[in-house]
Amino acid sequence: MTAKMDKLIREGRTFFITSHIDPDGDAIGSAFALAWFLEDLDRQATVYLKDTVPYRYDFLPKPRGLVHTIPDREAYDTVFVLDCGSFFRVGDGHERIAAMGPVVNIDHHDTNDRFGRVNLVDTDASSTGEIIYRILRSMKADLNHNIAVNLYTAVFTDTGSLRYDNASAAAFRICEEMVRAGVDPGRVAAMIYESHPKERFLLLGEVLRTLRTFGDDRIAVANVTEEMFRATGTNREFTDGFVEYIKQIRGVEVAVLLREIGPESYKISMRGKGTVDVAAVCNGFGGGGHKNAAGCRIEGAISEVEKKLLDAMGIK
Ligand SMILES: [Mn+2]
Structure with missing residues (x-):
């Protein structure tokens, strides 16, 4: 499956990445990590999130192409939909997005309804971030800080800070690797869990x-x-x-x-x-x-x- 991703990414030039309304750490971290990777490959990556980034995730390095309104541009080589069990989770205007290009559905929800042309759905994955990690790894991506901190946040938050049933050995391994790549876990936890307005x-x-x-x-x-x-x-x-x-x-x-x-x-x-x-x-x-x-x-x-x-x- 990652071979198919490899081909789509190597042959494409323009990419549209989106995720669900009320975005959580997995939605944001996965979308941002994938966008940073595509930008590093000199691809054009637009990240559309219907809602703004919640304050607790504002510290994450934002890719250049982040927008909160659906762009006028009508066609992309690939439309990635991340962490959504169903297409409508993208929010109002999802029909327009579906028409912008071939949809690749990357997700780990048990209830995913396989809405994509390509469906990279692994219900055993701890998080969508884990699946993005696998794609990037298989493509020999440079897991620089922008990518690492986003992937770490995706996996860490979706496993309830590595506490829930989905906190698998793989989730721990990815977090470990991101820490080795320079992510400061104390800082990330402080930003997400200890920076709330009163x-x-x-x-x-x-x-x-x-x-x-x-x-x-x-x-x-x-x-x-x-x-x-x-x-x-x-x-x-x-x-x-x-x-x-x-x-x-x-x-x-x-x-x-x-x-x-x-x-x-x-x-x-x-x-x-x-x-x-x-x-x-x-x-x-x-x-x-x-x-x-x-x-x-x-x-x-x-x-x-x-x-x-x-x-x-x-x-x-
Ligand atoms: Mn998730």
């Missing part, structure tokens, strides 16, 4: 006040509303990591964060500890993800949304 904690306080549990305390649910964002001067970017806090409660098997995204409309983030396949639950609502980390959207009043989720997990 408003994030005001918001966290509000969210934790909504905490409730179901099914003999095995399911923990909290919600975040537009009103909380207004009151604390924050936005959805600040909720990153909240659902993981709730997961830390002893005995909790599934943690759920319900984020209001409109009138009677919620974005659901679910995290599991191995006993419930949360990707399967989210898939039932048109979403997807991994066995222990998944998301979806559900319409309805908050109590209805909560009931639908509990029903889907067989909780009374």
Whole structure:
């Protein structure tokens, strides 16, 4: 499979790289690392992310071609879509992007629907960053600092700082290699986990006040509303990591964060500890993800949304 990538990259000149809305460390690190590699090869690489880079990832070296609006240019030799289980995860305008060139789908989500002309999907990979690493390695890329720090961040964040089930030996090896290449793990961790504006904690306080549990305390649910964002001067970017806090409660098997995204409309983030396949639950609502980390959207009043989720997990 990497031989096919090799050919696409060597023969192409113009590349479009994109990833999902609400980009996380894997989406950003993978896209930036691939773009830096292409730029190093004197290829033209445009990176389109619908949303801006969250503050915690602002320290990552940004490739020259980063944009947040879909460019007017209509054709590229290859369109890379990274870390997306389905094409619509790219956000509004994904149909236009699909028409810009042959789509290469590079991903590791269990629920990936193979939307690409070429599908480089490995559900055993810790992260999309790991797959990008393999491509770059097979092409004998110079893993310079710009590439290394982006790849490190992709793998490190998607494995929950090398703590989750997907923190494989391969993930550790890649992180080790990036540290050898000059990445400072203390600095990266400080930037990602210890550089929050205090408003994030005001918001966290509000969210934790909504905490409730179901099914003999095995399911923990909290919600975040537009009103909380207004009151604390924050936005959805600040909720990153909240659902993981709730997961830390002893005995909790599934943690759920319900984020209001409109009138009677919620974005659901679910995290599991191995006993419930949360990707399967989210898939039932048109979403997807991994066995222990998944998301979806559900319409309805908050109590209805909560009931639908509990029903889907067989909780009374
Ligand atoms: Mn990922």
